[in-house]
Amino acid sequence: TDSRPKVVDTEVVVIGAGQAGLSTAHHLARRGLTPGTGLVVLDGSPAPGGAWQHRWSTLTYGQVHGIHALPGMRLTDADPERPSSAVLGEYFAAYERRYDLRVRRPVRVHRVLDDQEGRLLVETDHGRWRARALVNATGTWESPFWPNVPGRTAFLGRQLHTADYRGPQEMRDARVVVVGGGTSAVQHLLEIAPLARSTTWVTRRPPVFRTTDFDPDEGRRAVALVDRRVRAGLPPRSVVSVTGLPMNDAVRRGRQDGTLDRHPMFDRITPWGVAWQDGRTVRADVVLWATGFRPAVRHLAPLGLREPGGGISMDGTRAVRDPRVHLVGYGPSASTIGANRAGRAAAREIDALLAGELPPSE
Numbered sequence: 001t002d003s004r005p006k007v008v009d010t011e012v013v014v015i016g017a018g019q020a021g022l023s024t025a026h027h028l029a030r031r032g033l034t035p036g037t038g039l040v041v042l043d044g045s046p047a048p049g050g051a052w053q054h055r056w057s058t059l060t061y062g063q064v065h066g067i068h069a070l071p072g073m074r075l076t077d078a079d080p081e082r083p084s085s086a087v088l089g090e091y092f093a094a095y096e097r098r099y100d101l102r103v104r105r106p107v108r109v110h111r112v113l114d115d116q117e118g119r120l121l122v123e124t125d126h127g128r129w130r131a132r133a134l135v136n137a138t139g140t141w142e143s144p145f146w147p148n149v150p151g152r153t154a155f156l157g158r159q160l161h162t163a164d165y166r167g168p169q170e171m172r173d174a175r176v177v178v179v180g181g182g183t184s185a186v187q188h189l190l191e192i193a194p195l196a197r198s199t200t201w202v203t204r205r206p207p208v209f210r211t212t213d214f215d216p217d218e219g220r221r222a223v224a225l226v227d228r229r230v231r232a233g234l235p236p237r238s239v240v241s242v243t244g245l246p247m248n249d250a251v252r253r254g255r256q257d258g259t260l261d262r263h264p265m266f267d268r269i270t271p272w273g274v275a276w277q278d279g280r281t282v283r284a285d286v287v288l289w290a291t292g293f294r295p296a297v298r299h300l301a302p303l304g305l306r307e308p309g310g311g312i313s314m315d316g317t318r319a320v321r322d323p324r325v326h327l328v329g330y331g332p333s334a335s336t337i338g339a340n341r342a343g344r345a346a347a348r349e350i351d352a353l354l355a356g357e358l359p360p361s362e
């Protein structure tokens with residue numbers, strides 16, 4: 001006999017209850033799917049808030065930039081001094097209540113399979129669901145990227161990734177090397193430098209500080225580039241990382257006092273620090289990798305969505321290799337505004353799919 005939990009049938013499963021998952025669930029519910037029965041939202045995190053709940057508490061709401069509200073409910077009067085994890089956690093919780101989205105958590109999806117009878121089978125640590133369509137909205141937080149640098153395993157100090165960072169306190173009196181050219185690296189450096197014995201900033205490419213306001217055309221071009229990549233089946237690049245580093249007073253001070261003096265990427269890690277080919281070395285107690293994230297899509301592997309180029313080929317939010325599968329918050333929609341729009345588009349297409357209309361052919 002089959003000792004596995006019985007399979008619960010539903011119309012649509014949404015995996016992930018961050019901005020992307022909630023936005024899509026909202027639009028699906030508006031189109032008539034009933035949360036809890038016809039629409040099942042599964043989230044592996046313990047509380048509402050998507051990845052925000054896991055981010056370090058010194059990342060205040062005032063520091064995160066350009067967060068777009070979830071569809072239908074504004075986030076008003078939030079205190080910019082409070083941690084973004086708290087502000088967005090409360091906001092997402094209120095949103096889920098208001099629209100009665102019935103998110104099941106913590107439920108971790110291990111894998112999604114084709115049941116060979118036209119349905120998708122979603123296997124989790126808390127049961128199995130069988131659905132006619134799937135929305136994957138698992139973000140990137142759970143897939144931190146660690147570059148492969150020679151000597152990494154020989155380092156005697158501590159190595160951590162932005163995903164493990166809990167704040168500057170744990171860096172007190174340490175010699176810290178921060179790797180990465182994005183906003184997270186800059187924020188880490190600015191708050192670690194006053195407490196640490198020393199900080200060293202290392203990036204592959206020279207960082208670009210944005211001295212003018214963010215140019216929406218530039219943003220659109222960045223999204224279009226990522227869109228072309230995923231249509232071609234290549235791994236997406238981050239759309240939020242191409243906007244340049246925002247300039248503010250703290251950054252200006254950091255550039256003046258040397259905290260934001262950047263060194264080119266080192267060539268190897270030694271047991272005691274990092275080393276460049278020209279013989280230069282920097283001793284370190286901690287290497288903090290602020291080197292970004294990749295889409296958290298391993299559980300989709302059994303569906304065979306990947307192209308030889310390494311990415312999942314997409315047409316809008318729809319996976320080209322399986323039109324029942326939509327990826328929201330992936331590639332060009334991996335920003336809060338992109339996730340909102342993609343959620344609406346995915347809901348519209350899934351509605352058509354459930355009504356028996358075939359997706360437009362390529």
Ligand code: FAD
Binds near residue numbers: 108138240335
């Ligand atoms: P997430 O918020 O990551 O939600 C995904 C959810 O899926 C999580 O709850 C996770 O637990 C769950 N999940 C993952 N895998 C599984 C699984 N196998 N089974 C079940 N559940 C699973 N964007 C902006 O627009 N403005 C900003 O200011 C901004 N600041 C940022 C700052 C930092 C430090 C970082 C890292 C990113 C920032 N971003 C910002 C990007 C922003 O986080 C994303 O655009 C957006 O919030 C991601 O939403 P999401 O719903 O796709 O993913």
